[in-house]
Amino acid sequence: xxxxxxxTVGNRPRLENRPLRKILGRPEIGALVAALAVMLxxxxxxxxxxxxxxxxxxxxSASTFGIMAVAVALLxxxxxxxxxxxxxxxxxxxxxxxxxxxxxxxxWVAAVISLVLAxxxxxxxxxxxxxxxxxxFIVTLGxxxxxxxIDLAVTKLITGQVAxxxxxxxxxxxxxxxxxxxxxxxxxxxxxxSVLWWFVAxxxxxxxxxxxxxxxxxxxxxxxxxxxxxxxxxxLRTKIGLFMxxxxxxxxVGMISLFRTSTVQxxxxxxxxxxxxxxxxxxxxxLTGGFGSAIGAALGALIYGMVFQGITFAQWDxxxxxxxxxxxxxxxxxxxxxxxTRAGGSR
Amino acid sequence: xxxxxxxxxxxxxxPIVEVTGIGKSYGPVNALSGVSxxxxxxxxxxxxxxxxxxxxxxxxxxxxxxSPSEGEFxxxxxxxxxxxxxxxxxxxIATVYQDLAVIPLMPVWRNFFLGSEITRGVGPxxxxxxxxxxxxxxxxxxxxxIDLRDVDxxxxxxxxGERQCVAIARAVYFGARVLILDEPTAALGVKQSGVVLxxxxxxxxxxxxVVFITHNPHHAYxxxxxxxxxxxxxxxxxxxxxxxxxxxxxxxxxGGAELESLAHELERTLGGSSPIVxxxxxxxxxxxxxxxxxxxxxx
Numbered sequence: 145x146x147x148x149x150x151x152t153v154g155n156r157p158r159l160e161n162r163p164l165r166k167i168l169g170r171p172e173i174g175a176l177v178a179a180l181a182v183m184l185x186x187x188x189x190x191x192x193x194x195x196x197x198x199x200x201x202x203x204x205s206a207s208t209f210g211i212m213a214v215a216v217a218l219l220x221x222x223x224x225x226x227x228x229x230x231x232x233x234x235x236x237x238x239x240x241x242x243x244x245x246x247x248x249x250x251x252w253v254a255a256v257i258s259l260v261l262a263x264x265x266x267x268x269x270x271x272x273x274x275x276x277x278x279x280x281f282i283v284t285l286g287x288x289x290x291x292x293x294i295d296l297a298v299t300k301l302i303t304g305q306v307a308x309x310x311x312x313x314x315x316x317x318x319x320x321x322x323x324x325x326x327x328x329x330x331x332x333x334x335x336x337x338s339v340l341w342w343f344v345a346x347x348x349x350x351x352x353x354x355x356x357x358x359x360x361x362x363x364x365x366x367x368x369x370x371x372x373x374x375x376x377x378x379x380l381r382t383k384i385g386l387f388m389x390x391x392x393x394x395x396x397v398g399m400i401s402l403f404r405t406s407t408v409q410x411x412x413x414x415x416x417x418x419x420x421x422x423x424x425x426x427x428x429x430x431l432t433g434g435f436g437s438a439i440g441a442a443l444g445a446l447i448y449g450m451v452f453q454g455i456t457f458a459q460w461d462x463x464x465x466x467x468x469x470x471x472x473x474x475x476x477x478x479x480x481x482x483x484x485t486r487a488g489g490s491r
Numbered sequence: 492x493x494x495x496x497x498x499x500x501x502x503x504x505x506p507i508v509e510v511t512g513i514g515k516s517y518g519p520v521n522a523l524s525g526v527s528x529x530x531x532x533x534x535x536x537x538x539x540x541x542x543x544x545x546x547x548x549x550x551x552x553x554x555x556x557x558s559p560s561e562g563e564f565x566x567x568x569x570x571x572x573x574x575x576x577x578x579x580x581x582x583x584i585a586t587v588y589q590d591l592a593v594i595p596l597m598p599v600w601r602n603f604f605l606g607s608e609i610t611r612g613v614g615p616x617x618x619x620x621x622x623x624x625x626x627x628x629x630x631x632x633x634x635x636x637i638d639l640r641d642v643d644x645x646x647x648x649x650x651x652g653e654r655q656c657v658a659i660a661r662a663v664y665f666g667a668r669v670l671i672l673d674e675p676t677a678a679l680g681v682k683q684s685g686v687v688l689x690x691x692x693x694x695x696x697x698x699x700x701v702v703f704i705t706h707n708p709h710h711a712y713x714x715x716x717x718x719x720x721x722x723x724x725x726x727x728x729x730x731x732x733x734x735x736x737x738x739x740x741x742x743x744x745x746g747g748a749e750l751e752s753l754a755h756e757l758e759r760t761l762g763g764s765s766p767i768v769x770x771x772x773x774x775x776x777x778x779x780x781x782x783x784x785x786x787x788x789x790x
Contacts, residue, residue: 367594
């Protein structure tokens, strides 16, 4: 970098040090405070919550939602929704289940085929949205119902049942199972490998968002599509990549649920797409795109897991979970709205 | 790795861009015809005209978004045809549109480098060089005379004038030799407009050729070196600053040509001796630069 041609050369950056204001401007700050509050509440209110066995339970519960919430957060920052994300977790598991238990295909090959199918569906979602210009909400609502129907109809057609059983007797099951379903005992608690996958997914997503060109492009296509296109951001590639990332995450979660329980229901994942969106929004993602964080979405999923299991530990009626989630969502949306009017105020 | 280039000799140099008798028609509709002007390094060429005068068509030709259907477009003395805005940009002609192409919620430095990010490392470890980009953003803005407290703040928190200036600084940094500004002061208040004019002068002093599109002669005159006046798709004249005063510019803008044709029209109905007609003719006589000031050369 030379600036020799310039008459007045600028001073060194006067990067101001206002840590408090910087921290309060982060998208995930609301979710962090809420997560700590929930954790504190159930730790005091129930005796089992803050033990190793309790933590194992709520971490496991949060992990699969966390992986999806992080992927969905990237997609939402990029300005799109994916309502087919929930049913895709069931679809990928069913593909592996049917190909192995019914057609006798090698389990590793079946897992790869399942991933390829998921990526293809993600790419189709992205292409449909970008080529037609229709809202992704509608397009993926369509793929959601198409897949939900296929899951039930095809499973019933081929197996005559609405669930895949007997996965454990499939050859080489033991070679792939630990990758997605392993667990270790620490103290009295059982900790699943899915928690590790969740942390890895969050770390990679955060790195991509904040430290790579792709991350810059994700914020840009979600923030102001036309401007992004004008400055040369590869808009189509970025958006399709985001849909494919969500699909890949759904495959990972599908594998985790398949190999943890060795069974899969034909309606697995239906209805969970909204929980992913709630986790992402609680974590600071704007519904309009262009703002949010992967760590925030992971915290949103942590809150979900803690409340879900905390309510069980407290021996309340678990139906209160939904009411709580709804209230959290409203609160988060109000908070986000405030942040947005502050940051984009002069528009 | 600086793209700012070296400062060229000012004023007496050959023009970077020169257009002669340029025009654009869409089928039978003539949007623009017979327009000639030049853009030199270190000078500001102002394009003035009312709404619908053909300003947008003219800048779209310069920016490479439209190819002209008549006339000659010379870049550094050689005829060129741009196939796309990208091609014009690669040749050093950058356009800052009214919507500025910024993402309001993204930090200033990310906006500055969007689409042309600096990275280091290889393979999966290829990452944004955040420190370097922040430093360059700060330095480039400082050189334009913009002292931002914090390049990390969302660009949406800046005022309209400041955002305009970030967009200008970005074009300058990424190697623009000719900067086309589409009505940069149109949406701004008096004070903010003054700030933007200051940055236009800064860009000029750094050796850029600036094309400044406006409908306000009071904004154009203080910074301009050359004034191209458009009206209904034709040129009313292309003047150097020494050949025209602000008053003449303003009255020309306000429709000197219309006054004359009005006089002719009234002459037919009222007769040439009518005092109103004589007054109008005298008024039209005082308009500068006509009739040789660039009447459209058709055919």
